[in-house]
Amino acid sequence: MVERRRTPRGDRLWEQVLEKVRHLQARMREESERRHIAEALGRPVRRTILDADGKVILDFGEPVTYAAADEARRAGVLDALLEAVDRDESHRKGESRHKDESHHKDESHRREE
Numbered sequence: 001m002v003e004r005r006r007t008p009r010g011d012r013l014w015e016q017v018l019e020k021v022r023h024l025q026a027r028m029r030e031e032s033e034r035r036h037i038a039e040a041l042g043r044p045v046r047r048t049i050l051d052a053d054g055k056v057i058l059d060f061g062e063p064v065t066y067a068a069a070d071e072a073r074r075a076g077v078l079d080a081l082l083e084a085v086d087r088d089e090s091h092r093k094g095e096s097r098h099k100d101e102s103h104h105k106d107e108s109h110r111r112e113e
Helices: 008-040 066-075 078-083 099-112
Strands: 056-058
Touching: 008 066, 008 078, 056 066, 066 078
Parallel strands: none
Antiparallel strands: none
């Protein structure tokens, strides 16, 4: 087995590679977090979200907002908030589960006239 000698240049290069990997991992985590928050906006939570002091960030049924997500992030409970989001599409703010059906009814009603 050949023994490889470590050199200062090799060590610096390796540290640069590791730093780049850490940077890319952080960017991926941030992007994933942004995407999850965007998907949660306007949806209600299925349980009350508290900070470490017991202060309510979001109460049961309240919709997720940017302010609430930011407060949860600072309190270290963003994961709990995102896990508590109700994923039922009918809860999206300003949307109806039967939105498409009502659109079709309106069109068919106009055709009959």
